[in-house]
Amino acid sequence: MPVPTAVDPQRTPASQPAMEDKPMVVSKQKTDVVCGVPTQVVCTAFASHILVVVTQFGKMGTLVSLEPSSVAGDLSRPVVSTRVLLGQDEPLIHVFAKNLVAFVSQEAGNRAVLLAVAVKDKSLAGLQALKALIRLCQVW
Amino acid sequence: MEGPPAAAEVSLHNFSARLWEQLVHFHVMRLTDSLFLWVGAAPHLRNLAVAMCSRFDSIPVSTSLLGDASDTTSAGLAQRLARKTNKQVFVSYNLQNTDSNFALLVENRIKEEMDAFPEKF
Numbered sequence: 001m002p003v004p005t006a007v008d009p010q011r012t013p014a015s016q017p018a019m020e021d022k023p024m025v026v027s028k029q030k031t032d033v034v035c036g037v038p039t040q041v042v043c044t045a046f047a048s049h050i051l052v053v054v055t056q057f058g059k060m061g062t063l064v065s066l067e068p069s070s071v072a073g074d075l076s077r078p079v080v081s082t083r084v085l086l087g088q089d090e091p092l093i094h095v096f097a098k099n100l101v102a103f104v105s106q107e108a109g110n111r112a113v114l115l116a117v118a119v120k121d122k123s124l125a126g127l128q129a130l131k132a133l134i135r136l137c138q139v140w
Numbered sequence: 141m142e143g144p145p146a147a148a149e150v151s152l153h154n155f156s157a158r159l160w161e162q163l164v165h166f167h168v169m170r171l172t173d174s175l176f177l178w179v180g181a182a183p184h185l186r187n188l189a190v191a192m193c194s195r196f197d198s199i200p201v202s203t204s205l206l207g208d209a210s211d212t213t214s215a216g217l218a219q220r221l222a223r224k225t226n227k228q229v230f231v232s233y234n235l236q237n238t239d240s241n242f243a244l245l246v247e248n249r250i251k252e253e254m255d256a257f258p259e260k261f
Contacts, residue, residue, distance in 0.1 A: 023154035024165035025183050031149060040150050042169060046178075046185040058148065058172025060230065063190075063205060085205040086190060114185070114206075 028137035034129040035121055041130070043104075043137035050108050050140055052101055053116040054130055061118025062087030064097040068110045080105055096122045100130060108140035148172055153260035155253055159245050164235065166250065170261055175227045177217075179246060180234030187211065191218035192228040199223070205230075213243060220247070224254075225261060 027044040037056050044051040055061060063086035069079040080102050082094045101113045119126070151170040156163060162181060169176040178185070187207025191200045200222035202215040218231040235246070254261045 023167065024156070024180070025154065025167040025178060027152050027167070027169070029150055029152060042150050042152065044167070044169070046183045049185045051176075051185070053150070053169070053171075053176075055150070055171060058174075060171060060174040060176065060228065065206065085188075114188070 026139045028139050030133055030136045032129075032133050034133065035123075035126045037120060039119070039130070039133065041133045041137050043134060043139045045108075045139040049112045049114045050101075050104050051114045051116070052104060052134060052137075054100070054134070055116070055118040056120060057118045059118045060086075060116040062093055062116070064093060064115045064117065066097060066101055066105055066113040066115060068105055068112070092122060093117075096127070099127055101134065103131070104134065104140065111140070151260055153257065157249050159249060160237075160242060162235075162237070164246060164249070166253070168253075168260055173227055174230065175221065175225055175261060176230040176232075177221065177250070178232045178234070179217075179250075180232070181236075182234070184234045185232055186234050187214050188230060188232045189214035189218045190228065190230045191215065191222040193222055193226055200229075206232075213238075217243075217247060217250075221250070224251075 025044055025046065027042060029040065029042040031038060031040045039054065039056050042053040053060065062084060065083045065085050066080050069081045080098060082097050084093060097115050101115050105111060105113045153168040154166065156165045165180055167178040188205045189202060190205055191202035194201045200219045202219045204215055214231045214233040217233060218229045222229040
């Protein structure tokens with residue numbers, strides 16, 4: 001009797017109906033070397049949020065919520081407020097998060113962004129490269 | 141001489157199931173040490189909970205990060221999956237049905253998928 005292997009794309013559990021053509025939740029991922037460190041980015045689109053994962057250690061890391069503020073400021077550039085949901089809450093992470101994904105929030109019709117960042121070097125040097133990588137995973 | 145080993149590639153997995161006449165969608169993102177699981181009928185992210193194993197307690201510690209903290213469905217599911225996978229587990233459960241039997245059905249369906257495709261979790 002053949003033993004079913006774990007990696008069998010044809011095998012589905014008994015209760016599973018036919019696989020859907022397009023997933024309900026759209027994601028894109030990319031891997032690249034940023035400042036010498038292999039980095040993975042995954043962007044996932046939800047109705048209310050864009051989930052952006054930027055990881056170098058195989059972890060989700062610090063979780064930051066970026067929300068466009070309803071406070072009327074300069075209408076051409078809405079204010080974005082950041083909140084650390086999980087991990088070390090320090091000024092640098094707020095600045096880094098804003099610089100990294102504010103553009104995502106604005107381009108995605110002012111949606112909130114949930115950023116999971118596990119990056120060793122949060123300097124300006126890597127920031128542009130990370131933004132470019134996020135851009136490659138555009139799901140908005 | 142090689143540097144530290146690169147983390148394995150992030151794995152993305154989508155599946156769906158018809159449970160009690162409702163089409164439920166699942167999205168799984170697997171990292172080396174973390175797991176993100178989204179459950180819903182429409183692409184909403186109404187809440188988020190996280191759980192991770194603690195050396196001080198046999199029950200993984202869990203907390204609500206987003207959404208209504210009084211709804212413990214996401215946190216409970218995260219706890220049980222954290223215990224099963226030994227990873228840091230994030231869960232976003234976005235189904236209206238609050239029947240505990242339904243939630244159990246959903247959870248069992250997840251476990252079924254984990255057994256069928258362990259590399260995706």
